[in-house]
Amino acid sequence: MKAIRGATTVERDNSDDITYAVKELLxxxxxxxxxxxxxxxxILFSNTADLHSFYPAKAxxxxxxxxxxxxxxxxxxxxxxxxxxIRVMVLTxxxxxxxxxxxxxxxxxxxxxxxxxxxxVDGPAGSGKSTVSKIIAKKFDILYLDTGAMYRAxxxxxxxxxxxxxxxxxxxxxLNKVDIDVRYENGTQLTLIDGKDVSAKIRxxxxxxxxxxxxxxxxxxxxMVDLQRKIAQKSSCILDGRDIGTNVLPDADYKFYLTASxxxxxxxxxxxxxxxxxxxxxxxxxxxxxxxxxxxxxRKFAPLCKADDxxxxxxxxxxxxxxxxxxxxxIQRKI
Ligand code: DC
Numbered sequence: 001m002k003a004i005r006g007a008t009t010v011e012r013d014n015s016d017d018i019t020y021a022v023k024e025l026l027x028x029x030x031x032x033x034x035x036x037x038x039x040x041x042x043i044l045f046s047n048t049a050d051l052h053s054f055y056p057a058k059a060x061x062x063x064x065x066x067x068x069x070x071x072x073x074x075x076x077x078x079x080x081x082x083x084x085x086i087r088v089m090v091l092t093x094x095x096x097x098x099x100x101x102x103x104x105x106x107x108x109x110x111x112x113x114x115x116x117x118x119x120x121v122d123g124p125a126g127s128g129k130s131t132v133s134k135i136i137a138k139k140f141d142i143l144y145l146d147t148g149a150m151y152r153a154x155x156x157x158x159x160x161x162x163x164x165x166x167x168x169x170x171x172x173x174x175l176n177k178v179d180i181d182v183r184y185e186n187g188t189q190l191t192l193i194d195g196k197d198v199s200a201k202i203r204x205x206x207x208x209x210x211x212x213x214x215x216x217x218x219x220x221x222x223x224m225v226d227l228q229r230k231i232a233q234k235s236s237c238i239l240d241g242r243d244i245g246t247n248v249l250p251d252a253d254y255k256f257y258l259t260a261s262x263x264x265x266x267x268x269x270x271x272x273x274x275x276x277x278x279x280x281x282x283x284x285x286x287x288x289x290x291x292x293x294x295x296x297x298x299r300k301f302a303p304l305c306k307a308d309d310x311x312x313x314x315x316x317x318x319x320x321x322x323x324x325x326x327x328x329x330x331i332q333r334k335i
Contacts, residue, residue: 001041001091002091002094002098003090004033005089008024008086008102008106009082009106011084015053021086022056022060025101026043029099037068039093042068043091045070046074047086047087048082056088082109084105085109095186097141117140117254119254119256122243122246124292125293132323136238136327145231145240146189147242149191150180152203153180153191154175154214155207159210165210171220179194179195225243228241232249242303245257245310254330255311258313262286264316
């Protein structure tokens, strides 16, 4: 079940204006979310206390929304509230990421939804980027792109083809033969090689090291960055990686650089590995983290580094929810 939200405002409190505005809002919701009226389970309306002349639910019925449950309520009179505003929540069975619709004066209510927003989160392995980015994507209902997964898929493709990952030409030959892509299912990113889901296979410690190696080659970077930009231009999104703020999206609206000591990051990675069933001594994880940092920071093309305009967050002594709250506060202050 998905909840699609929306709101609109009317010029005057009369039945024609309310009927027109409700129809316009619902039609836009149906159109933008690629849903059928029959897939809607229920529509809930609320309107500001200054609208008396017509029930939005009745307007919805008249606009052809006849097979779903409808409900209207009036909001309390609140000083400073937007005038003559109708809010809606449409509950539907569709699985896709909801597209929320804010029209007319209501566009000011959710600038994060109506204006395209891009967030760049960079940092070394184990700094908490992906966990934090996933939560923020959910909170703002925007797309999350794990760019590291794409380099991991390149590494896996090279390993499966027996390519020499230290040799740029050998890696390029593989990437010319296979198709690396991502797809979303219920808002979750799946990473694909030739259409096959490899999301789980790319998470091994071996692939982590190989991904760091293959990502240093110019051809690999160009190919992956083109794809990342293509995905990012379609909708509001949060991308995490090593070069998002410096190279992939230099004009991102918000940039963050997460970091922590190698020891803390290795401890986190070790805990994750244990959960996934990869048994590896802590000292080995630490060694890999340090080697990966060195490779990622010292490569020639788009190395890992903080963008000048990124906010640095040192996460050693922070819980995930503290990092999330810190980032959301910064974003909401600027929206
Ligand atoms: O974030 P991760 O651990 O999944 O990334 C795996 C490797 O991919 C990382 O060591 C370096 C590379 N990478 C990159 O070069 N640029 C990115 N934007 C993301 C990852």
